[in-house]
Amino acid sequence: xxxxxxxxxxxxxxxxxxxxxxxxxxxxxxxxxxxxxxxxxxxxxxxxxxxxxxxxxxxxxxxxxxxxxxxxxxxxxxxxxxxxxxxxxxxxxxxxxxxxxxxxxxxxxxxxxxxxxxxxxxxxxxxxxxxxxxxxxxxxxxxxxxxxxxxxxxxxxxxxxxxxxxxxxxxxxxxxxxxxxxxxxxxxxxxxxxxxxxxxxxxxxxxxxxxxxxxxxxxxxxxxxxxxxxxxxxxxxxxxx
Amino acid sequence: xxxxxxxxxxxxxxxxxxxxxxxxxxxxxxxxxxxxxxxxxxxxxxxxxxxxxxxxxxxxxxxxxxxxxxxxxxxxxxxxxxxxxxxxxxxxxxxxxxxxxxxxxxxxxxxxxxxxxxxxxxxxxxxxxxxxxxxxxxxxxxxxxxxxxxxxxxxxxxxxxxxxxxxxxxxxxxxxxx
Numbered sequence: 001x002x003x004x005x006x007x008x009x010x011x012x013x014x015x016x017x018x019x020x021x022x023x024x025x026x027x028x029x030x031x032x033x034x035x036x037x038x039x040x041x042x043x044x045x046x047x048x049x050x051x052x053x054x055x056x057x058x059x060x061x062x063x064x065x066x067x068x069x070x071x072x073x074x075x076x077x078x079x080x081x082x083x084x085x086x087x088x089x090x091x092x093x094x095x096x097x098x099x100x101x102x103x104x105x106x107x108x109x110x111x112x113x114x115x116x117x118x119x120x121x122x123x124x125x126x127x128x129x130x131x132x133x134x135x136x137x138x139x140x141x142x143x144x145x146x147x148x149x150x151x152x153x154x155x156x157x158x159x160x161x162x163x164x165x166x167x168x169x170x171x172x173x174x175x176x177x178x179x180x181x182x183x184x185x186x187x188x189x190x191x192x193x194x195x196x197x198x199x200x201x202x203x204x205x206x207x208x209x210x211x212x213x214x215x216x217x218x219x220x221x222x223x224x225x226x227x228x229x230x231x232x233x234x235x236x237x238x239x240x241x
Numbered sequence: 242x243x244x245x246x247x248x249x250x251x252x253x254x255x256x257x258x259x260x261x262x263x264x265x266x267x268x269x270x271x272x273x274x275x276x277x278x279x280x281x282x283x284x285x286x287x288x289x290x291x292x293x294x295x296x297x298x299x300x301x302x303x304x305x306x307x308x309x310x311x312x313x314x315x316x317x318x319x320x321x322x323x324x325x326x327x328x329x330x331x332x333x334x335x336x337x338x339x340x341x342x343x344x345x346x347x348x349x350x351x352x353x354x355x356x357x358x359x360x361x362x363x364x365x366x367x368x369x370x371x372x373x374x375x376x377x378x379x380x381x382x383x384x385x386x387x388x389x390x391x392x393x394x395x396x397x398x399x400x401x402x403x404x405x406x407x408x409x410x411x412x413x414x415x416x417x418x419x
Contacts, residue, residue: 119257
């Protein structure tokens with residue numbers, strides 16, 4: 001067979017059909033469907049012998065061709081559209097873009113005659129006098145000054161308000177744990193709310209610390225917690241052995 | 242400030258196509274005036290036979306390149322030239338996107354008669370096409386359009402410079418109904 005060409009050469013079923021049409025010098029507006037279908041199927045069969053991984057699109061086109069062929073055999077009813085029309089329209093549209101892409105290829109070849117250079121690698125600072133410095137050769141003050149000048153150059157905005165004061169903690173979880181343990185030993189049970197009341201005014205820090213202390217004590221076992229309702233008082237008792 | 246001088250230096254340092262909006266920010270000048278100056282420079286520089294560089298426009302980007310006339314000399318200087326040409330599948334897909342943009346993948350596949358996901362992905366990776374939003378239709382499919390890099394790849398200044406279809410050049414709308 002003279003049309004043993006690799007399937008990969010063809011971009012799709014339209015491409016293959018065009019190859020067959022051009023080879024036989026067929027008028028695209030009057031395609032002898034029977035002949036072309038036979039050739040298309042022969043071609044497909046040959047490819048299938050070598051390559052089973054043929055794209056489904058090629059098979060679909062084969063089915064379409066056979067359908068058109070059978071429609072052509074039926075007697076025409078009045079002003080019915082030529083069954084080949086849709087295929088021809090698709091083929092022509094594809095051909096138009098195929099031609100264009102070949103034309104564009106010339107543009108591509110032409111544009112490869114122009115050379116340009118890649119982008120320069122720009123350093124962060126454009127200071128050409130910048131010299132290589134080694135960290136062990138400079139002291140901390142020089143480093144600090146460099147840092148300041150860099151910040152200034154880059155226009156970084158450093159928010160002066162962003163300062164946090166670190167307070168020494170007034171209450172410690174460990175102390176609260178000891179206090180609570182002593183109270184539980186002495187009274188058998190302790191109410192959380194009355195512990196707050198004893199203090200008079202309580203700070204948020206004290207509440208948090210005391211609560212953490214209770215949780216910590218629970219973790220160590222030895223105590224039991226009771227609460228009758230949500231947000232109600234918490235009663236701490238010694239766990240009965 | 243000598244605008245033309247600065248522009249030439251910018252284009253040299255940048256190398257790649259430099260976008261007008263970028264230049265506009267640097268020079269603090271409206272894009273229209275920069276475009277005007279650059280177009281003037283193209284006339285002066287590109288027609289000067291004694292120079293080896295020309296300014297090329299690709300959409301809204303400008304680039305300094307060598308002259309086509311000097312191609313063979315440059316080629317003999319360089320050991321091997323890099324082949325950057327696209328595959329046939331890529332060329333067909335790109336042609337459809339270029340002429341029908343913005344266009345969906347389904348439309349491209351309908352015209353080519355084959356699946357195009359991989360090819361489109363390749364073109365996206367190369368920066369030759371971009372996603373240009375979504376179609377307001379069921380499924381809201383992504384629509385694709387060409388980029389300035391596409392223009393650069395084919396050495397044209399705008400989409401209008403693309404080759405015309407054979408026959409009536411204004412036939413573009415007819416293919417929708419064809």
